[in-house]
Amino acid sequence: MSANSIYKPQNAFMQWMERRLPIAGLVYSSFVVYPTPRNLNYWWTFGGILTFMLGVQIITGIVLAMHYTPHVDLAFNSVESIMRDVNYGWLLRYLHSNGASFFFVAVYAHIIRGMYYGSYKEPREVLWILGVILFLLMVMTGFMGYVLPWGQMSFWAATVITNLFSAIPGVGDPIVTWLWGGYAVGNPTLNRFYSLHYLLPFVIVGVVVLHVWALHMVGQNNPTGVEPKTEKDSVAFTPYATVKDAFFIGVFCLFYAYFIFYIPNFLGHPDNYIPANPGQTPTHIVPEWYYLPFYAILRAIPSKLLGVVALGASIVLLAFLPWLDTSRVRSAKYRPLYRQFLIVFFLVVIGLGYLGSQPPEGGYVIAARFLTAYYFVFLLIILPLLGLFETTKPLPNSILESVLGEGVRAGASAPPASGAKV
């Protein structure tokens, strides 16, 4: 493959440039001839979709920031003025608020794909950990963005979430005061959240560069989990992956546009159209839908401190997946038991999401406890043990063989079996 990455421009200026700053060569080797497994399915387009959404959020966000006022007395009305008086302000804001939701739709699809096909396994551990860091950064950015319109849910979500830090023994309360910049959520809090909400997306861009760099070191995983062995196992990134990504970004945009233009407030909470009022607590404080599973975990545990620990662990543990999962086989396609447990795990997360939206009482709490238990049992017990006891299905010798179907024409190009069967 390395032969392909030699970039020899014909154009005199590009030749001159290439000897000084080989940026065209970098793009050429990373996004044109870069070999990508030929058997990737559409779950692999979410990386491109995420890049697209990050761009959408940054561009709409920068324009919104030109019109937004981060002050407790003015923030709500400045958002409303964007909706009413700024040219296409309603479009920018709905693009941005629904964009956050669809950013999370894409990242969850991306994570599901990574877990299903074992994309975190050797040699992709660092790639995966960078992904978990990106997810954490997204969670923080999304949360701070939700606070900015300074509606009732903004204010009370900020209060509830920052208060979580008060669970830390000893230094909890000083930390919360420090985060607030005062003795309650107020103007300093809104100002710093605005500042950080503007900063973090660019931190995300930086980590995305590392994420893509790490990806290009180790190459993409694929549905078989078998590494490409010959040239025939791969296709060039351009045009193959580019056109496929572009098509699916189009499909994704159809869903995104449906929400923006027809049900723009569906994913929001009506209370956020009520200006923030520190004197009046809403009946139910609920976060945005994409945090609900974690919110359910937090509330499932009776002790505040342990709840916060569980909340943190539920995300941080994901970074340790490469070591918690002891199986040598990557793809769930060849791991019948893992596949079952993993699908249950995904359903459990959806169930936790539903429970997170409900009041924390009665049957809901009991159900949330069971589902939280499964969440952690799966990660900490089932995953390590499965690798030891599970009988996996035979792997194909190569990606090409899996594409062609075993035994038909595979003999011609499949390299000799070299212990690929586990």
Add this chain to the structure above:
Amino acid sequence: MNAHRTIVGAVAFAATLSFLGPLTAAAQEAETPPAQKWSFSGPFGTYDPEQLQRGFKVYREVCSSCHSLKLLAFRNLADPGGPDFTEAQAGAIAAGFQVTDGPNDQGEMFQRPGRLADRFPSPFSNDQAARNSNGGGLPPDMSTLAKARGYERGFPWFILDMFTQYIEEGPDYIHAILTGYEDPPSGVTLPPGANYNKYFPGHSIAMPKPINDGQVEYSDGTPATVDQYGRDVAAFLMWASEPKLDERKRLGFQVFVFLIVFTGLLYFTKKKVWHAVKHDPELLTPRPPTEYNRG
């Protein structure tokens, strides 16, 4: 092959969760507001200017004595996709309101007739004054009210609503509140000054029944009933909350036509590019674009 089992599992799982609801349902559940027919619902819905004008009349003659509409300007009344007043009509409406301006050259605040650029003046000079005149309750500002109200849809409606585009909980709720005043059922005692409303959460609402049949005169022959007033003023408040709805849905349709054509073209491009990979996989070699020399 396992897809069926997975789907069945998911449905069973969701059903189990939804049964947890009744276990915890609060005792004082308000009745669900009945869904009304709105001209602005659905992908091609638009506001009905005549209805908005009627709704504005109701707001002006009834609601505006307690409820502010701070974010709306008189000029908005003549904006496209709204009540469709002419600029002259909107100006005349503005002139009917007294607006505080100033300070003038003598340093005094003064009253003058409203202009198109002014926002609707509030009935009370501040929240404390509003509370004082309303038995301690603060009549909410109505600028975003139709988007700030709703009711719990519950499973599975909150999923189905996505496909049916039912997002009119706000106007339905406002209409329901206006028509939901009743005598309290026997055995229910209300706090002093409170009124019974079957659609209000907890049933005890501070606002007395605001409007009665025949209270606002309609010149176009529309029935002057509370039911009709409720629908008209809810539609008006929806417009006040979401003045760009018509424009949004019109642009949405154009975006959809473009996206469907564009994505369709991308699909066929993708199919053509991948044809060799799918149909003659043995022959395939990585094929960079022709402008570049391969090493």
